[in-house]
Amino acid sequence: MTPVGLTHFLVLSAILFALGLLAVITKRNAVTVLMGVELIINAANINFIAFARYLDKDLDGQMFGVFVIVAAAASAAVALAIVLNIYQRMRSVNLDEADSLAG
Amino acid sequence: MTFFDVMFYVLAAMILLSAAIMVFAKNLIYNAVGLLFAFFGVAGLYVMLGADFLAATQLLIYVGGILVLLLFGVMLSQRITGLEMRTGTLQMLPAVIVCAGVVAILLRMIWMSPWQKTEVGEPAATTRTIGTLFMTDYLIPFEIVSVLLLAALVGAAFIGRRDAR
Numbered sequence: 001m002t003p004v005g006l007t008h009f010l011v012l013s014a015i016l017f018a019l020g021l022l023a024v025i026t027k028r029n030a031v032t033v034l035m036g037v038e039l040i041i042n043a044a045n046i047n048f049i050a051f052a053r054y055l056d057k058d059l060d061g062q063m064f065g066v067f068v069i070v071a072a073a074a075s076a077a078v079a080l081a082i083v084l085n086i087y088q089r090m091r092s093v094n095l096d097e098a099d100s101l102a103g
Numbered sequence: 104m105t106f107f108d109v110m111f112y113v114l115a116a117m118i119l120l121s122a123a124i125m126v127f128a129k130n131l132i133y134n135a136v137g138l139l140f141a142f143f144g145v146a147g148l149y150v151m152l153g154a155d156f157l158a159a160t161q162l163l164i165y166v167g168g169i170l171v172l173l174l175f176g177v178m179l180s181q182r183i184t185g186l187e188m189r190t191g192t193l194q195m196l197p198a199v200i201v202c203a204g205v206v207a208i209l210l211r212m213i214w215m216s217p218w219q220k221t222e223v224g225e226p227a228a229t230t231r232t233i234g235t236l237f238m239t240d241y242l243i244p245f246e247i248v249s250v251l252l253l254a255a256l257v258g259a260a261f262i263g264r265r266d267a268r
Contacts, residue, residue, distance in 0.1 A: 004111040006218055009148070012115050014209035016141075018202040019122045026198045029131065029190035031176040035138050038169060039122055042145050053152040054220055059232050063241055065149075065157050066233070069164050070248050074255035076169045080176045081263035087180040088265065096193065 009050035017043035030083045030093040034076065041072045110151060118144035131177045131190055135170065142166050153226030156233050 016039060023036025045065050052061025087093050090100075118141050125137030142165045149158035237245050 003105065004108045006220065007213060008111060008115075009152070010213045011210060012118065012148075014206055014213065015119060016122055017209070018206045019119075019126050021205060022198055022202045023126045025201070026126075026192040026195055027190055028193055031173060031180060032131065032134055032190045034176070035125060035134055035173060038138065038165070038173075039125065039141065042142070042165075046145060046148060049149055049152045049154050049157060052154070054223060055218060057221060059229060059236060062154050062157055062229060062233060063236055065154065066160060067244060067248055069157075069160055070252065073164050073169055074252055076172055077255050077259040078262065080172050081259040081261075083176055084179055084263050093180045094191075 006050055006054040009046060013043045013046040013050070016046070028094045028096055030086065030095055030098075031080075033095065034079050034083070037079075038072065038076065041068060044068065107151065110147075114144045114147045114151070117141075118148070129190060131181065134190070135174050135177060138173070139166060139170055142170065153229070155226075155228060156230045 020036045020039030020043060023039065024033050027033050027036065045068050048061045048065045048068065052059060052065075083093055086098055090098055092098070121137040121140035121144065123137075125134050125141060128134050128137060142161065146158045146161040146166075149155075149161055
């Protein structure tokens with residue numbers, strides 16, 4: 001068994017990414033789709049931090065990680081507001097029922 | 104196996120298990136709790152990778168902020184009286200095939216790439232360095248991100264209003 005290194009983290013992050021993608025494309029509820037997006041962002045962030053640790057002497061990867069977390073927070077806030085607005089208009093957050101363009 | 108390896112496998116099992124619960128559970132609350140433990144596991148991975156500041160940020164923002172926001176989204180968008188805390192799935196089989204293909208491509212890429220590895224030193228405290236970098240090399244991204252946060256705050260408050268037109 002090889003000692004844990006960069007490859008282990010990358011493999012874990014790839015599987016986490018696929019699970020998030022699965023949630024995004026199969027779930028009907030908009031909030032659950034958002035949860036899948038957060039999983040995908042976390043998978044990308046693991047890659048940044050692992051590269052910062054194993055391929056780079058500086059902390060540039062960790063800086064990117066901080067910015068990614070901030071962008072994820074902003075997107076989650078706006079997306080939740082949109083979901084609540086959809087719910088007020090259509091009394092449902094199922095994405096396959098929100099198919100009307102003219103509100 | 105060193106302690107580092109054992110910790111990695113424990114955290115990886117925790118992350119993948121809770122992410123699978125998040126993806127495959129039908130109850131929205133189970134989804135949210137699965138996501139919570141996945142976030143905790145990722146914070147543990149950050150600690151293992153020597154990113155102490157990011158681990159704390161992950162706990163504060165993801166577990167304390169985004170997850171609570173998502174739970175609010177769940178609570179406000181369901182008819183609580185009917186106990187309809189369920190979410191359905193669509194096209195499960197093709198989606199699983201597509202995602203398995205994505206994993207296969209990514210794993211192949213990971214193993215084929217010639218990584219230029221450097222020496223891994225002892226993990227040191229990163230907070231002071233990150234703070235200095237924010238005020239020097241990353242000053243413009245830092246300012247842009249602060250404007251982005253303000254815009255997201257105002258935009259979310261405006262869109263979320265009851266009579267937004």
